[in-house]
Amino acid sequence: MKKYLALLLLFTIVSCKTKAVLAKGTASNSMSSDKxxxxxxxxxxxxxxxxxxxxxxxxxxxQSQNVTAEIKIKKDEMILVSVRFLGITIAKGLxxxxxxxxxxxxxxxxxxGNYKTLSDWLGTDLDFQKVQNMLIGQALDxxxxxxxxxxxxxxxxxxxxxxxxxxxxxxxEASKFLVKKQQINQPVQNRMLKILYDDYKExxxxxxxxxxxxxxxxxxxxxxIKVDYKAFTFNEELSFPYSVPSNYExxxxx
Numbered sequence: 206m207k208k209y210l211a212l213l214l215l216f217t218i219v220s221c222k223t224k225a226v227l228a229k230g231t232a233s234n235s236m237s238s239d240k241x242x243x244x245x246x247x248x249x250x251x252x253x254x255x256x257x258x259x260x261x262x263x264x265x266x267x268q269s270q271n272v273t274a275e276i277k278i279k280k281d282e283m284i285l286v287s288v289r290f291l292g293i294t295i296a297k298g299l300x301x302x303x304x305x306x307x308x309x310x311x312x313x314x315x316x317x318g319n320y321k322t323l324s325d326w327l328g329t330d331l332d333f334q335k336v337q338n339m340l341i342g343q344a345l346d347x348x349x350x351x352x353x354x355x356x357x358x359x360x361x362x363x364x365x366x367x368x369x370x371x372x373x374x375x376x377x378e379a380s381k382f383l384v385k386k387q388q389i390n391q392p393v394q395n396r397m398l399k400i401l402y403d404d405y406k407e408x409x410x411x412x413x414x415x416x417x418x419x420x421x422x423x424x425x426x427x428x429x430i431k432v433d434y435k436a437f438t439f440n441e442e443l444s445f446p447y448s449v450p451s452n453y454e455x456x457x458x459x
Contacts, residue, residue: 231360232379238355244382252410258436299447302333342414
């Protein structure tokens with residue numbers, strides 16, 4: 206069950222038209238955290254809707270599965286995700302600022318709840334904005350709301366913020382300050398969430414990642430989700446149909 210819920214939340218898109226991959230910049234000079242943050246937010250996300258197709262590989266300690274996905278985003282309002290296997294929809298999820306809804310057809314079960322269960326499972330506090338940011342290659346958190354220590358690491362600009370319970374790290378290339386890696390550690394709970402981005406392509410509406418890898422670790426359990434972006438379209442009029450069949454059984458994830 207967690208497998209499909211992970212797939213519904215942790216992947217995204219790109220590229221239906223040929224575009225040049227953005228040149229990577231190598232960080233060589235120190236820069237203040239405020240300047241890094243300012244440069245990161247110069248990257249626009251100028252769209253109202255986004256339609257996405259992707260190939261996804263899910264792998265944990267017990268199994269590996271390849272599926273396709275269709276994602277519809279109405280910016281800042283809702284995300285509808287359909288997971289397909291051999292062209293057949295096997296799961297669907299609706300993500301809104303209020304919470305998460307999800308059903309899967311194989312076992313006839315559905316889930317409805319807030320972000321607490323998912324936050325506990327993935328090892329970081331989640332909300333709608335963070336999920337949306339993750340999908341479009343933005344920093345999970347609003348970086349303007351906290352203080353960060355800046356440094357250089359392996360040719361990337363690094364921002365770091367930590368306290369007794371959580372450690373957050375963000376890594377940016379030096380050309381357009383696009384996110385290359387995001388990492389959240391909770392040492393006491395022995396949990397870590399890492400998101401790695403491939404190259405980006407430039408479009409009039411946004412600079413979009415061309416792939417990502419999500420690594421979630423809890424103790425000895427590891428989950429990897431690799432996404433290959435295939436197609437997307439900006440600013441089309443989209444519908445967001447979601448309806449759980451009446452005979453499905455509600456589940457509760459602990």
